[in-house]
Amino acid sequence: MLKRRKFDKDKIIIYTPRFLLRIVKTADITPRYIEWLNDLEVTKFIVKRRKKETVESVTKYVNEKWCSSNDFLFGIFTREDNRHIGNILLGKIDWYHRVGEISNLIGEKEYWGKGVGVEIDKFVIHFAFRDLLLRKIIFRVASGHRASIFKSRQLGFSLEGRLRKHAVLNGKFVDVLYFGILKDEFYTLFPDFK
């Protein structure tokens, strides 16, 4: 069994060609960040109970993630001007089974459709396999969220299951799709990361 590893989260920095990823701290909580979370267009496909986010609720969330050894909440910052444009969560890590889950949110709409998700996901998955020694990453998405479904396919994920009418999204019961990728599959598709 792999022992739960301790990481100095302050020191984790991932560089991608256009972005810098580092763990979100309470100092990163800005009015703009709260704005994304309350923007129905940004959170349209996020399967969670709807509630208005406030500085207090986000601070609690960020602190929880910071203290958890099973979650890595990365902020996505532009390398050009250090602008916070979204987050990516590598979370729910099960150290025994060596499986984690990935999800992301691009809050700044001007970055939609610019390949941000694919670029950062690749690097975070690589981090999960190389540094955290995980062997599988899963990704959950609400049925009908074509952008995320396509992105997961581009990244080499396979559809592993469908939970029928599993969640409530925008007032409707929707299926939740489970995608997964194994370490070998990822490095076969992206040998440059090896």
Next chain:
Amino acid sequence: MRGYYIFRKKIKKIIKKFIYESFNIGEEKLHDNDPLIHKGIIDSYRIVELTCFLEKTFDITIEDDEIIVDNFYSINSIVEFLSKKMKNIKSDNTHVKEKKIR
């Protein structure tokens, strides 16, 4: 058989027109086998626009498990995917009609 080729040619023309007009390809010449994803012409955002357009134009429903890279790799791949899909719909409808007649 000839009708089938004309049908595919028409589909191709419609798809090309949409891609050129909606995705700002500009003057760049796009070949039918060019990898649309690797060239950055189709990404996870544009796939939403493209699939919605295909559904409206060809009166089809694209399922979650059909949104795979192979189906949208190139213009030819999209034509192939649509042709197969529409062929299946057509044969399904024929089946229904036959049932009704009986």
